[in-house]
Amino acid sequence: MSSKTLIAASAKPIILSILQTGENYGYQIIKRVRQASGGTLEWSSSLLYPVLHRLEKDGMIQSHWKISEKGRMRRNYSITDLGRKELIVEKERWINVHNVLKEFWRTAEALD
């Protein structure tokens, strides 16, 4: 339902928020997003992986390869200190946006 630009803009804080709770891998992140949004936010691997790599390149997350229970190679990602700091900044930005919108909608409802 969400527009492409909004999905792209929200990808970074969402990924950092998920990794804040612990190490995770690509497909699991996609599933967590799907569950949390009740299916309204549907990420694809072509969206997620380039963002993960960008965040890793920027030093906000790090990765290491592991062997999964099924014996396949799997890359796990975890948040770095820089990523945590960035998450605090991002959180503030999104809360600000959220508050502004809430205020406007509240006024609009009152006028109605």
Next chain:
Amino acid sequence: MSSKNSGGRLKPWIERKTKMAIFDLENAIRKWRKSLFKDPGLEENYIIELEEALREEIEELVEGGMSEEEAFQRVAAEVAPTKVLGSEFYKVRTTRRSGRPSWQAPQFMPALLWHYLKISLRKIKRQKSYSFINIAGLSVGMACFLLILTSIQFELSYDRFFENADKLFRVAIRSDAPDEVGYSITTSQILSEALKTNIPEIESAGIIQRSRNAVFQIETESFTEDGFFADENFFQMFSFDMIRGNRSEALTAPNSIVLTDDLAKKILGSEDPIGKTIHYKGRFLSCDLNITGIMRQPPKNSHLQFNYLISTATMAVHKDLGEWFNTWDISAFSTYVELKAGSSHKITEQKIRKIMLDARPHVSMKEDAVYLQPVTDIHLKSQVEGATATNNRIQTVYLFGAIALLILLIAGINSVNLSTARAMTRLKEICMRKVIGAGRIQLIKQFLGESYFFTTLAMGMAFLIFYTLFPKYSYFLGNDLTLNEVEKMPLIFTIFGTILFVGALSGLYPAFVLSAFQPLLLLKKYTGTWLKGARVRNLLVIFQFSAVVVLMIGAIVITKQLNFIKNMNLGYEREHIVILPLNEEEAIKKAQVLKTRLLEYSKILGVTVSDSSPLRLGSSIGGKRIKHENGEEIKIDMHMAHIDHDFLDVFGIKIAEGRNFSQEFPSDDKRVLVNEAFVRRIGWKKPLNNLLNGSPVIGVIEDFHFDTLHKTIEPAVFYLGEGFSGMANIGIRIRPEDPESTLAEIKNIFSQAMTSQSFDFYFLDDAYNRLYRNEQRLALMIGYLEGLAIILGCMGLFGLATFAAQRRAKEIGIRKVLGASVFSIIRMISREFVELVVISNVIAWPLGYLFLKKWLQGYAYRCSFGIDVFILAGLGTLLIALFAVGLHTVKAAWSNPLESIRYE
């Protein structure tokens, strides 16, 4: 039974097994992985990661009850197209600012642009004849298009410069006669006053009247000029530029005149004209006028063309003309109205009709009799000829527009055909580009760019041709427009629009055909490139030649009709007749004296004084009631002429029944002559001695054409006009020998008898030919354009024949070696082009027939044309096509076969 059971169990098992055999997940994932490896943007570890995610999701979907195949299809489809995916991953790891992978072509490459330009220039240099045909054809076609479009734009711009052009209308009255659509634009003076006071929708209303050939006397010099009488509302409605004087007062007082700056300069030089008095001598009026204003000369695209404006109040105070005012019975003025914004002209028309009916209850008027004609329509859609300025027809404008577009299409098609036909010469280049990595889109861009390069180059030349020919062209059209008077913005838009259109027209199709070549063709020694686009090429040639044939048929029939008009027996003689029009009162009074003196000269065979010439009879009256022999009253429209005893003899008009006016019968001034059309219209069986308004008919004149051949001969009545003030035409029949000296003597006699008027004359046959000037112009124009279309079409055929001969050089060589004759080879090559021309004829003939039938409907008297015209046009195009194709064909047929097959 058991076998049936086992069969029932077996079936789903077989189905399951078959499905499993069809879909192998590992195999599908392997293929999917392989496809990802093709993308240079995806590294191995990225692919492993993507595969892990893919497998997990498939497993989850299969656990949920989905088949492996379905799950795979769904998940694999979610991964974006690999090219996009690869570049997304590439963006993360690259240090390039643009983020564009190095293996992807940039959107814009200046270096490549320069390269394309070099290739195009090289092509022009190496393939001179092709480039010449292409560029010359396009530039001639575009120059012609520019010329025609500029004149069309001028024609369509008439009267749109008035600030309130959309609110200005002229009052026209539809003819009362049944089955006739005609308009009269003369109304009474009182109408405009009544409209202003009684119709709230009308903002302003005013009247004008033509003043032709008036003489201005300045000291010893006299100047003959045309202008209008106009009332004080003129400048309020028409936003002509006033240079000096007060717009609202300049035409209020009697004896006021406003001059155009050109006329003021001409007659008064550098003197300050305001307040000066000049003497005016017109047909009905002679007085001193006070100059109250100077205005700029009306633009050429105005239907109101004049050099001066005299206040109508000048006429109103004149003792003889005053009766024209404040009466509904005299219609001598054109009434113009300006409607208020948002007013409906339809409702206003009804209100005007009501006012007119209330004023003259005895006159019958049809429901739609009053018609408000938009001023912007007057020039092209007015059906009243020569009312204020020479009008044109919207049909002619459409016709020219269609021809201009045809010429442009013919030139564009040449370019398309030549580009696709010579595709072979570019095969290597195209294939090499593709091998090196050029995509189809890139090649399309290149070829389109090339087409635009050629088109722009051709437009440069076209503009030069346009610039050089424009003065001659506008002189030919008779509008004498200069390039400075052409509006610049539409011209610039036309130029760029033409480049865009022609570039796309001639470039798009070849670009798609050429860019579709596969590099493998080079290895296969492919010889079928000629065939690429052959069908479309043939269709285009057929279109071109159909257009050429239609134009040719048009040119032949229009010329035929003009010759028919020229040689038609009009019922009067128009050779060796000089007409002297008299412009002012004093000269008209002395007309009889002049006649007597002229008759003394031996080279003059006859002289007549009348208000008419055979080309235009005095005046016309609508709705005249005439009594039939059985007592029934018939209402007819008729022409009325005032003539003298010699009118019929001088013009060679014959009497069908009865007699001419004669000096022997002094009471003939109370008798009338009528024409045969009049008798037919009334239905008199014995016309002689019937009464017409109390005057008995003494003779019936054989019908003669006193109007253009667009119209049938209308009823006419002839009165003996001795003493009538409108006898302003002197017709002189001269001996055919030595007309120059006769004319000199006439001038001499005229100058002695007439001191007040300058000598002015014309030959009747010249005036007759001038009536058809528009048609002659049209015929000439179509003739020129036809020639141009033929040349362009042939240039294309010539080019195509060149390539056909090249393409079939080996075939011709082998045929010759095997014993084919030169003639059979010529026939073989020419055949495909001849077939196209024949098909074009088949298409063009009915089109040409329909077009000409429509055009000839504009004439009441038409030439007949049969199949011979079509055969002539067909043979003409065929011969021309054969000539264009023949040059190369003959060369190919005569060439030594060894030359072409030695390398085989």
